[in-house]
Amino acid sequence: MSAMIETIQMYLQFPFVRYALIVGVLIALCSSLLGVTLVLKRFSFIGDGLSHVAFAAMAVAGVLHLADDMLFTMPVTILCAILLLRAGQNSRIKGDAAIALISVSTMAIGYLLLNLFSTSANLSGDVCSTLFGSTSILTLSQTEVWLCIGLSIVVVAIFILFYNKIFAVTFDENFARSSGTRVEAYNLLIAVVIAVIIVLAMNLVGSLLISALIIFPAMSAMRVFKSFKSVTICSAVLSVVCALTGILVSIVQSTPVGSTIVAIDLVAFLLFCLFDAVRSAVRK
C-alpha cells in the first residue's frame, strides 16, 4: 500500500499527471450533474449520439487541417444537440430514433472522411483513440487545462442557478409550461450545456464511453437516494471519486484511462444495486 502511495506521489510531481487529474475530475463532475435529468427524460443515449457527432466533426476538422478543432467541433455538436432535443418533441421522429439516426450516420461519415482523406499512417490507431479515448488526457497543454477549468465553472454555475428550473422541466414539462415557465429555453440550455460537456469529455474517455460517464453515476445514486437533491449530490460525488480512482489506477497499472474509469463506475453501480437489494430485503 505504502509503495503504491509512493508511486502515486512520484507521478504527481509531473505536471501532466496533475493536469490529467484536474481535467478528469472536472469532466466527471460536469457530466454527472446533467446525468440525472437526461436519464429521467429518456435521453440517456444523447451522450452517445452527440459524441459521434463530435467524432465526425473532428474528422472534418482534420480533413480541413484546422489548427484548433475545438472551435469547429463545439458549434457543430451544440447545433446537433439542439436539433436532437427538438426532434424529441416532434411526433414524427421520436427522440430515441432521432438519436440513433444521427449517431450512426455521423459515425459513418466521420470514418469515411478519415479513410478518404487521412494523412496519417496509422488510421485505425487514430480512430481507435478517438473512440476509446487516448493518452491525450496525459498530453494536455496548460491552455487546455485552463479552458476546461473555465468551462466547468460555467457549467456548474449554470446548473446551480437553474437547479429549480431544471427540476421543474424534468419532472413535468407540461405543468411547467402551463404555469408560464419557458420550457423551450431551458431545454435549449440543457442541450447546449450537454454538448459542451461532451466535447470536453471526448479528451478524457473518448466518444464511445461518454454515455457511461453521464449515465452510471445518476443510475447508481437513484438506486439509493430518494430526493432529487440527494440524488444529484450523490451522483456528483460518486462520479468524481470514480474518476479520481480510475485515473490513479490507470497511471499505476498503465491501463487505458477511459476504460478504467468506466469499469470503476460499473463496480460502483453494482455495489449500489447490492446495497439497495439488501436494504429492501431487510425491510421485508
Place this chain on the structure above:
Amino acid sequence: MAQLTVKDLALGYEGHVIRQNVNFSIDQGDYLCIVGENGSGKSTLMKTILGLQKPLGGSIAFGDGLRNNEVGYLPQQTQVQRDFPATVWEIVLSGCQARVGGRPFYGKAEKALARQNMERMRVTQFANRCYRELSGGQQQRVLLARALCATQKLLLLDEPVAGLDPKVTAEMYSLIEQLNREGVTIIMISHDIGAAVHYANKILHVGATMFFGPTEEYRHSAIGSRFLAEEGDERHD
C-alpha cells in the same frame, strides 16, 4: 366578465382539425365537467386552454383578472413521474416556479405557500417521503397541492380519479368539492358521468353534437339523457 371565454375554437394537431365550434364560458366559482367519448378531443381542448397547443381557429380569452399563467393543472401521470426520485416537498415547491420568475431560488413566501397547500391537501406527513413510494391517491393529492401553488383561481384537472379505487375516488371528489367551495374554479375532464352531473354546475359535452349549459339542462337534453343512459348501462355490465 367571465373568467374564461372560449369562442368558435377549432381543436387539433399538426393542422388537422378534429373538433370545431367549441364555445363555452365560465365564471369564478364554477365547476365545469367536460364529458364525451374517448377521442372526442377533451384532452386536446384542455391542452389548448393551457397553451400547450396552438388553437387552429377561434379564441380563448382570460378575464376577471386572471392571467394565462395563473392556471393550475393536474395532468394525467406520465411514465417519467412513476420512477422519478423526488420528495413530496420538492414536487409541491416546484408548483411555485411561476411565482419565482427570474430569481434562481425559492424564498420564504413560496415555502410558506407550499407548506400551506400541503396542509390543505393533507400530505404534510409525507413531506420527506419519496413520491414514487406513495399510493395513487396520495400522489394525486401531492400533484393537487402543487397545482394550488401555481394558482388560487382556476384548476384544470385531467381525469383526476383515473385508476383510483372507489374509496379514494370519493375522497378525491370531496377534496375537489371543498376547493370549489373555497372559491377555486374547477374544470375537470371526466369519464365518470355520474360524478360529473353530481358535482358540476355546468357541463360541456364534446362530440359530434356539442352541448354546453347548466347540469340540470344537460340531464334533460336529448344528448345528455342518452349519454347518461349509455354510460349507466356500461357501469352495470
